[in-house]
Amino acid sequence: MQEEFDNLEEFTREDTENALPLGWLILFIGLIVFGIYYVYAYTPAFTGWSQEKALQESMQTQPK
Amino acid sequence: MNNEFHYDYKTVQGFVLSAIFWGVIGLVMGLLISAQLWDANLNFGEYFSYGRLRTLHVNVLAYGLGIGAEFGIFYYIVMRLTKRPLVLPKLARFHLWLFNVGMVLATLSLFAGMNQSLEYAEFEWPIDIAIVILWVLFAINVLGNVFTRKEKNMYVSLWYVIATIITVAILYIVNNLAIPASLTKSYHLFAGVNSANVEWWYGHNAVGFLFTTPILAMFYYFLPKSTGLPIYSHRLSIISFWSLIFAYLWTGAHHLVYTPLPDWIQTLGIAFTLFLIAPSWGSVVNGYFTVDRDWSKMRTNYLTKFFIVGITFYGLQTIQGPSQGIRVISSLIHYTDWVPGHVHMGTMGWVTMVICASVYYMIPAMYKTEIYSQKLANIHFWIVLIGQLMFSITMWITGIQQGAMWKMTNADGSLQYTFMETLVRNYPYWQMRTVAGVIFVVGMLFFVYNVLMTIKKGNDLAKQAA
Amino acid sequence: MSNHENSLYSKAVLFAVVAAVTVLIGTIVTVFVPMFTAGMHPKNENLQPFTALQLAGRDIYQAEGCVNCHTQTVRPLKADVLRYGEYSKAGEFAYDRPFLWGSKRTGPDLARIGGKYPDEWHIQHFENPQAFFPKSNMPKYTWLKNKPVNAPETLAHMKALGFPYTEEDATALASATQLDALVAYMQVIGTSVARKEAIVVDASMIEAANPLAGKPEAIAEGQAIYKAECAGCHGQNAEGNIGASISDYAKGEPADTDTYITVANGLEGAMPAFAGQLSKDKIWSVVSYINSLK
Numbered sequence: 001m002q003e004e005f006d007n008l009e010e011f012t013r014e015d016t017e018n019a020l021p022l023g024w025l026i027l028f029i030g031l032i033v034f035g036i037y038y039v040y041a042y043t044p045a046f047t048g049w050s051q052e053k054a055l056q057e058s059m060q061t062q063p064k
Numbered sequence: 065m066n067n068e069f070h071y072d073y074k075t076v077q078g079f080v081l082s083a084i085f086w087g088v089i090g091l092v093m094g095l096l097i098s099a100q101l102w103d104a105n106l107n108f109g110e111y112f113s114y115g116r117l118r119t120l121h122v123n124v125l126a127y128g129l130g131i132g133a134e135f136g137i138f139y140y141i142v143m144r145l146t147k148r149p150l151v152l153p154k155l156a157r158f159h160l161w162l163f164n165v166g167m168v169l170a171t172l173s174l175f176a177g178m179n180q181s182l183e184y185a186e187f188e189w190p191i192d193i194a195i196v197i198l199w200v201l202f203a204i205n206v207l208g209n210v211f212t213r214k215e216k217n218m219y220v221s222l223w224y225v226i227a228t229i230i231t232v233a234i235l236y237i238v239n240n241l242a243i244p245a246s247l248t249k250s251y252h253l254f255a256g257v258n259s260a261n262v263e264w265w266y267g268h269n270a271v272g273f274l275f276t277t278p279i280l281a282m283f284y285y286f287l288p289k290s291t292g293l294p295i296y297s298h299r300l301s302i303i304s305f306w307s308l309i310f311a312y313l314w315t316g317a318h319h320l321v322y323t324p325l326p327d328w329i330q331t332l333g334i335a336f337t338l339f340l341i342a343p344s345w346g347s348v349v350n351g352y353f354t355v356d357r358d359w360s361k362m363r364t365n366y367l368t369k370f371f372i373v374g375i376t377f378y379g380l381q382t383i384q385g386p387s388q389g390i391r392v393i394s395s396l397i398h399y400t401d402w403v404p405g406h407v408h409m410g411t412m413g414w415v416t417m418v419i420c421a422s423v424y425y426m427i428p429a430m431y432k433t434e435i436y437s438q439k440l441a442n443i444h445f446w447i448v449l450i451g452q453l454m455f456s457i458t459m460w461i462t463g464i465q466q467g468a469m470w471k472m473t474n475a476d477g478s479l480q481y482t483f484m485e486t487l488v489r490n491y492p493y494w495q496m497r498t499v500a501g502v503i504f505v506v507g508m509l510f511f512v513y514n515v516l517m518t519i520k521k522g523n524d525l526a527k528q529a530a
Numbered sequence: 531m532s533n534h535e536n537s538l539y540s541k542a543v544l545f546a547v548v549a550a551v552t553v554l555i556g557t558i559v560t561v562f563v564p565m566f567t568a569g570m571h572p573k574n575e576n577l578q579p580f581t582a583l584q585l586a587g588r589d590i591y592q593a594e595g596c597v598n599c600h601t602q603t604v605r606p607l608k609a610d611v612l613r614y615g616e617y618s619k620a621g622e623f624a625y626d627r628p629f630l631w632g633s634k635r636t637g638p639d640l641a642r643i644g645g646k647y648p649d650e651w652h653i654q655h656f657e658n659p660q661a662f663f664p665k666s667n668m669p670k671y672t673w674l675k676n677k678p679v680n681a682p683e684t685l686a687h688m689k690a691l692g693f694p695y696t697e698e699d700a701t702a703l704a705s706a707t708q709l710d711a712l713v714a715y716m717q718v719i720g721t722s723v724a725r726k727e728a729i730v731v732d733a734s735m736i737e738a739a740n741p742l743a744g745k746p747e748a749i750a751e752g753q754a755i756y757k758a759e760c761a762g763c764h765g766q767n768a769e770g771n772i773g774a775s776i777s778d779y780a781k782g783e784p785a786d787t788d789t790y791i792t793v794a795n796g797l798e799g800a801m802p803a804f805a806g807q808l809s810k811d812k813i814w815s816v817v818s819y820i821n822s823l824k
Contacts, residue, residue, distance in 0.1 A: 005147040011219050011294050015357075018297035024349050028307075028342040035335035042331040042391075050327050051391075055606040055617065059728070100667070101636065104660065107669035114669055115595030177593030182628050210542045217540045226546050231553045243627070245690035246683060249589065256623030258570045260631055265561045309549060313556030322605035323631055324620035326569055329560055336556070395607055399635040471609040474809040477729060479612050482807050483638045484758055488665045
């Protein structure tokens, strides 16, 4: 009995030649832009932000 | 010709049945530990106390059910897509036996408390060596087939298979480097902050490359096979694949937000984690648009809904996960029951759903018959869906409640709740979670029965033919 | 896919190499490079390697899977600092192989457990956590007290880690139980950082007299808090256990403000501080309840 294997043609018909969906592409690029901003804003070497400083600020609002 | 192919399928079948066996054990353990959380009297001595059994639950399901199923399903997919039987079928058979012997020893070692206390890498070094050997045996056959394939191009699923094999090898070996102190004990080669950074680089990517990329390999193969609809956009497959495997390895530090790990590593981890929404949703969108050509497949083909609901939970998981990385959300839900809620949406809603659907497809194909009962498969689908949703939603609610109660302060600056007050408020939710777990397990038993009956049917047919 | 025919996707070896490089970039930047920088290997000046008994206890902590429910890292967040104490510093963990920060707080964080309670508290609490917190879900670790520490094995572990130990340590280890070891480990956790409560109360910060003195509802609330938080050490009926008898204490007619300050700030090494997790009204209620016992 001859075993059948898969032919790649069934996975790669012409109708798989679709462009990237626009909404998805906007998400993709948007997240890259946001990622760059986020790394800039929350890296101590760039902006001086640090989790320790953030704690000190939150403790100052502490009533005695 | 016949012999060789037949032999290969026997190994695939063996892995599927092994995975089912370990899966049932892991699920039952899960039910027990879920009840231990609301009634400490259900801890029975050292071998059946929560600390050991929770470790067991995670590892038996991850290694036994998850990876066991992946071994079998990958062998199947790889043979089909490379158009040739496995290069070393006897080695694959040995791989299957070693897997089960290893699982027995690994399970016993966790009962005995041999535990590195590294999440998803709890096994001590002798078991680690066995796991590396298993992986190498697996890689020899899979890569051997890929390198000597009879089909010129590699389909998307093979990309994910190759990435899985390479990345898991790197992750597992590096994180399990240890100073051996005796046969049953070793100490992480890395100390303190460094240990944490290595472990969560491993821990997060173990999830990524054992429960994301392999499941995507199945999704990209079995969705078109079940529906007859090829994946919508090849270009989207390409960009999703490369950006996913590139970005994943940067993100481990999101497990260490607000720890002593240097801020810059945390920040990079969070940024890349958010980015991961895009490649993840690339696969989600690709899946939806594939079935968008003909939504009637949801009715006419019983497997389609498994894949579509599975990829939907993958999509939800990959929005929820990155959100959890953001500092402000992490500060509320980290260390709470929100996280097990998140994990179980992934494992129950995405991983198990797609593995089950793949098995439903493969078993009749390998045994040359039809599924025993589509009706039972539909019942399985709805029960596990209800169980999983109930599980995750209760955990999210109690997680938010817990996180908020931990944070709330009085006007005089003191905390509003003691730890015990925050703990006891979990109990009703934890009881509900046990009920959800029972529902899920019942659903899974429908699956097991259906698979076993299909195998029986196939064997009976083969006997009649002979 | 005709236009892809001679692409990366038809060259398996090349594909595997490109995939490996792709996953290694993030790995190198965020894991391998930091590994070789000083910032990842800090050590507090007064941090000591574990003693043999402490290490044996840490081994048990790992074996029992304590990390499943207990974290060992206080986050630099107001609520964490109020509940557990000073937030965790990188230099505290230089001898932690592996780190045991954990990822789930089914039970409370343990980063500042060292010195918070006396040894006897831990001994009784491991035996029966529900005697301290009736609704606690922690398993009873009753077998630990009957099991000796495996001394030769522990010393082999000390050697593997390069931690120093003396002959006396080795002899002491031979007669220790697993419970002794686990308690010794509990008591050293987080002690390389000075104990610091986020709120320390002095007389100027509170009323001169108990505003809730004698009020029945305050006494009832105080009793409920006492049962939940204090009875484990001071006895269900205030008769005393690990801590002093509170009825005897009340009979000595202490000043309300002194009682308040003791509850709020605790006693070093003997009693935890409650100012961070009980409001002023709640502490005054406890004071009212204590007064009602005389």
